[in-house]
Amino acid sequence: MGPIRDSFIFEFLYCHLSLEASCSSVRIINIAFIPESLSWISFSLTAFFWIFVFVNAALIGVLALIWGERRLIGKFQARLGPNRWGPLGLFTPVADAIKVMFKEDIEPTLSDKLIYVLAPILMVVPVFMIFPIIPYGTKTFLTNISVGVVFVLAITSINSLSVLMAGWASGNRFAIIGGIRAVAMLLSYEIPMGISAAGVVIVAGSLSLSGVVNSQVIPNAIFQPLGFITFLIASTAELNRSPFDITEAESELVAGYMTDYSSMKFGLFYLGEFMATIASSAIIVTFYFSGWRGPSFIPSEIWFLTKWIGVIAIFIWFRATFPRLRIDQIMSLAWKGLFELSLINVLVLALMIAIWPDPTGIQLLIMTVINWIVFLVSVYIFGKILSPNLTGNKIKKRSVIYGLD
Amino acid sequence: MSTELVTMNIGPIHPSTHGVFRMRVTFDGETIIDAEPIIGYLHRGSEKLAEERTYTQVVTLTDRMDYTASMTNNQAYILSVEKLSGITPSERGVWLRMIAAELQRIAAHSVAIGFLINDLGAWHTPLLYLLREREKILELFEMMCGARITNSYLRPGGVFMDAPDEFWPSLNRFLDEMPNRLDDIENLLTDNEIILARTQNVAILDKNDAINASITGPMLRASGIDWDLRHRNPYDYYEKISFRRPLGTVGDNNDRYLIRLHEIRESLKIVEQCLDLIEPGPVQPEEVPFLVRPPIGESYVPIEAPKGELGFYLVSDGGISPFRCHVRAPSLINLTLLRDMVIGYKIADLFVTFGSIDVNMGEVDR
Amino acid sequence: MTKVLTGSDIEDILSSKFMNQIEFIGDDYVQIINNDSLDVFNYLKIDQKYDLLSSVTSVDRISHFEVVYHLTSLQKNESMVVKIKCGEDRINPNLKSVVSVWRGAELQEREIYDLMGIMFEGHPNMKRLLLWENFEGHPLRKDFVS
Numbered sequence: 001m002g003p004i005r006d007s008f009i010f011e012f013l014y015c016h017l018s019l020e021a022s023c024s025s026v027r028i029i030n031i032a033f034i035p036e037s038l039s040w041i042s043f044s045l046t047a048f049f050w051i052f053v054f055v056n057a058a059l060i061g062v063l064a065l066i067w068g069e070r071r072l073i074g075k076f077q078a079r080l081g082p083n084r085w086g087p088l089g090l091f092t093p094v095a096d097a098i099k100v101m102f103k104e105d106i107e108p109t110l111s112d113k114l115i116y117v118l119a120p121i122l123m124v125v126p127v128f129m130i131f132p133i134i135p136y137g138t139k140t141f142l143t144n145i146s147v148g149v150v151f152v153l154a155i156t157s158i159n160s161l162s163v164l165m166a167g168w169a170s171g172n173r174f175a176i177i178g179g180i181r182a183v184a185m186l187l188s189y190e191i192p193m194g195i196s197a198a199g200v201v202i203v204a205g206s207l208s209l210s211g212v213v214n215s216q217v218i219p220n221a222i223f224q225p226l227g228f229i230t231f232l233i234a235s236t237a238e239l240n241r242s243p244f245d246i247t248e249a250e251s252e253l254v255a256g257y258m259t260d261y262s263s264m265k266f267g268l269f270y271l272g273e274f275m276a277t278i279a280s281s282a283i284i285v286t287f288y289f290s291g292w293r294g295p296s297f298i299p300s301e302i303w304f305l306t307k308w309i310g311v312i313a314i315f316i317w318f319r320a321t322f323p324r325l326r327i328d329q330i331m332s333l334a335w336k337g338l339f340e341l342s343l344i345n346v347l348v349l350a351l352m353i354a355i356w357p358d359p360t361g362i363q364l365l366i367m368t369v370i371n372w373i374v375f376l377v378s379v380y381i382f383g384k385i386l387s388p389n390l391t392g393n394k395i396k397k398r399s400v401i402y403g404l405d
Numbered sequence: 406m407s408t409e410l411v412t413m414n415i416g417p418i419h420p421s422t423h424g425v426f427r428m429r430v431t432f433d434g435e436t437i438i439d440a441e442p443i444i445g446y447l448h449r450g451s452e453k454l455a456e457e458r459t460y461t462q463v464v465t466l467t468d469r470m471d472y473t474a475s476m477t478n479n480q481a482y483i484l485s486v487e488k489l490s491g492i493t494p495s496e497r498g499v500w501l502r503m504i505a506a507e508l509q510r511i512a513a514h515s516v517a518i519g520f521l522i523n524d525l526g527a528w529h530t531p532l533l534y535l536l537r538e539r540e541k542i543l544e545l546f547e548m549m550c551g552a553r554i555t556n557s558y559l560r561p562g563g564v565f566m567d568a569p570d571e572f573w574p575s576l577n578r579f580l581d582e583m584p585n586r587l588d589d590i591e592n593l594l595t596d597n598e599i600i601l602a603r604t605q606n607v608a609i610l611d612k613n614d615a616i617n618a619s620i621t622g623p624m625l626r627a628s629g630i631d632w633d634l635r636h637r638n639p640y641d642y643y644e645k646i647s648f649r650r651p652l653g654t655v656g657d658n659n660d661r662y663l664i665r666l667h668e669i670r671e672s673l674k675i676v677e678q679c680l681d682l683i684e685p686g687p688v689q690p691e692e693v694p695f696l697v698r699p700p701i702g703e704s705y706v707p708i709e710a711p712k713g714e715l716g717f718y719l720v721s722d723g724g725i726s727p728f729r730c731h732v733r734a735p736s737l738i739n740l741t742l743l744r745d746m747v748i749g750y751k752i753a754d755l756f757v758t759f760g761s762i763d764v765n766m767g768e769v770d771r
Numbered sequence: 772m773t774k775v776l777t778g779s780d781i782e783d784i785l786s787s788k789f790m791n792q793i794e795f796i797g798d799d800y801v802q803i804i805n806n807d808s809l810d811v812f813n814y815l816k817i818d819q820k821y822d823l824l825s826s827v828t829s830v831d832r833i834s835h836f837e838v839v840y841h842l843t844s845l846q847k848n849e850s851m852v853v854k855i856k857c858g859e860d861r862i863n864p865n866l867k868s869v870v871s872v873w874r875g876a877e878l879q880e881r882e883i884y885d886l887m888g889i890m891f892e893g894h895p896n897m898k899r900l901l902l903w904e905n906f907e908g909h910p911l912r913k914d915f916v917s
Contacts, residue, residue, distance in 0.1 A: 245526065328751065387602075401651070716841075
C-alpha cells in the first residue's frame, strides 16, 4: 500500500472495508467485510470514494465561489448581488450551471476541431490534481507526495498551454491575441512564482507540503513578506485575474481566448478558472499562512478553511478595485520588478539559513526583522526604479489649472 | 521585430465601443498602426425627420441624439428656435433650464468617467458608484418633468412646467451630498497608480491640432485651451454666474479624465448660484404660440454641451416646421483625430482613448 | 460674448484682398464664389485667425445648393458665416474641400456628401459616412423620395 496509507482519511475508510490485520487498531466500528486476500478491492473502493468526494467538493466549491464572488463584489459595488434563487441567492450558480449546459454548442467553421475540443478539458483536469495533495488539517490529507511544491508549480503551468490552444484553435482574432498574450504573461510570471516558492522551500527544508506547513512557526507571510508579495502578485497573474486579466480583457478582447466558446465548453473554462482560484488560494494558505496551524481550541480544518476563504476574498477584492494593466506594463512588472525582488528574497533567506540552519526563538525573530527591512527597502527602491519603466515616462499625480478671467 | 499585420473589426458589437461604433484596426503585434472609424449603425435621419415636424415636436428628436445629455440638447435647439423667431424667454424658465442643463452635465460627465474607467478594466466598481449619483439626478428630472432620460422639458420661451415644491429640498440634498461622493470617487481613482500609469502620456493631443480639427468641449480644454462657451459666449444667464474652467496641462487621457471630474464640481457651484438667483414667475411667456412660425431666416446658436460645442443650424422658410435642421454634433467631430491619437499605442490604449473622447453614438449618427 | 459679424463686417475683412470673390452680402453672412475659395479660407484662417471651423453644413435651396461655413476665432472671440453656392442645375454639385485648411471638416464634408450629395474635391477620403456604400440617392435633398 505504501505511502498512500500515510493519509489518515484514506486509511480510515480502507480499514473499515478491509479485514487486513494491520487495520484493527484504526477501526472504530467493526464493519469490515472484505478479506485481506482481496485487499485490491477495498483499495479501489476507497480510492473511488475519495476521488468522488474530491471532484464533487471541487465542483461545489466552484459554485460556492461563484456565489461568494458575486455577493461580495455586489457589496463592493454598492448593490445587492444575486438574491433571487434560494436563500441569499445561493442557488443562482446552480441555475447558471444548468443554463450553461443547455446552451447551443457552437463550433466555428474556421476552428481546428480537435484542439478546439481539447483545450477546455486541459484547462480543468490539471486543477483537480492539486486538491488531493494539499494538507487540509493535521491528519486530513489524501496524499503527501514528497515533491509537493514542484508538483504544484508543474501542474499550475499547464493552463497556459490550454489557453494558447483555445486561442489558436478558435480561428478568431480576438482569441488569438488573447492566447498570445496569455503565453507571454503566464510564462513570465512562472519565474517569480517559482523563485518565491524556492524561498518557502529553503525555510522549510522540505519539498512536501506537509513539511512546509510544519516548518512555519511564524507564518511565511510575516516571516518573508517579500516572497509573499511576489508570490501573491505572480499567482494573481497566473490566475488571469484582475489587474492581470489581459487574456480575457472584457473591455478589449470581448472574452479573449474563449470568445468563440459556448455551452459546456465555455462552462469548462469558467469552471477551470474558478477552480484554479480555489486551488491557488489553498496553495497560498499552505505556503504563506501556515496551512492548518493555529491555536488548537479550534480544529485544524476550520483554521485552514478560514484562511482559505480569507485568501479567496483577497482575490475578489483585487478584482473589484483594480483597473487592468497594459501588456507592456505587465511584462515590465514581471521581468524588471518581481523577478529581481524574488531573487533578493531567496538570496537573503539562503544567507540567513546558511548561518542558522535551524533557527529557533530569538533567531527567528531576528530573521523576521531582517526580512522586513529587506522587504521595505527593496520594494521602495524598486518602486522608484520601476515607476518610469512601466510607462516610459515618470508618472506623477497631476492636477488641473484654471482659466483666468 | 516586425510581424504579419492583423486587421480586425472592432465593433459594432463589442463591450467597450459605447454603442454601435466600429473601428477597422490594423495591428502589428500589439501596436496599432492604422485605425479607421466606421459609423452609421444608429443613423435615424433625425435631420430629415425634423423637416416634417413642427418646431415644438422637434424637441423630442433632440432628446434622442445624445441620450446621456437630453437637457443640453433641448437647450441648444430651443436657443436656436428662440433666436430664429425672436421669442424672449421668461426669466424663471431660463433659470430652470440652466439648472436642468448643469445637472445634466453632471450626469453626462459621471457616465463618461464611469465608462472610461470601465474601459481601463475596472470591472464596473467606479462605474456603479457614478451611476448611483446619476440616478439621483434622473430622479430629480423625473420630478421636474416626469421623464428621466428623454426629457423634452424645454419649450420655446422657457420650460413647459414649473418644478414642483418637493423638487427644491431634494435638489438641495443632492447638492449637499454630491461633493462628498466626488471626494470618494477621487480617493478611489485620481491617485490610483494603475490609472495613472495607464492614462498618463497616452494619446497626447496637441493644442493646435485640436483647434484645427474643430475639437471642442472638455477635450479641447484638456489640451489647455480656455474655450468654454458658457464663459466666452454666455448664452441664457451664464454671465450672471461665476465659475472656473479647469484646464489640462498635457492633453493626454489623464487630463481628459481630470477635466471632467473638476467640471462636475464647477457645475454643482453653478446650480447653487442658480438656486440663489431664481425667482417665482411664469415659466413660459404667455405670447408664445402653440405653433411657432418664425420669419424667413436662419440661426445657429452654439452652446457648451457636455461633449463639446453643440449647435442647431436652423433655416426657416416661414412655415411651421424647419426648412433645414442641421446638428453640429460634437461627438462626431471629436472623432476626427481618433486615428492620429491612437497610432503607435497598444490595443488597450485604443479603448481608453476612445472612452476619454467620450462620444455618444446617438449623437454621432443622429 | 462672442461677436457675431454682420455681412458688412465680413465684407470689410475680405474687401482688401478678395473684393471680386464676394458674390452676395447678406445680413449676417457673405456668399463667396466657388472658384479659389480656398484662398479666402486660408486668408481667414491664417491672417484673420479664424482658427476654429465650428460647423460645415449644407442647405438644399431647391434652385441650388448652399454650403455654410461657421467660423470662429478663439483669440478675437468672433464668429462669422460664409456661404458658397453650388450646383445651380442640381447636377453634380461640387466644391473645393477645406480639409487642407481645417482638418475638422473631414467628417462633416463626408456627411454632407452622404446626405446632400455635394462632392468635395481634394478630400482625402470622399465616401459615404452614415449610410452604406450602395445606398441610392441623398436623403437630405428636398427631392429625395424614400
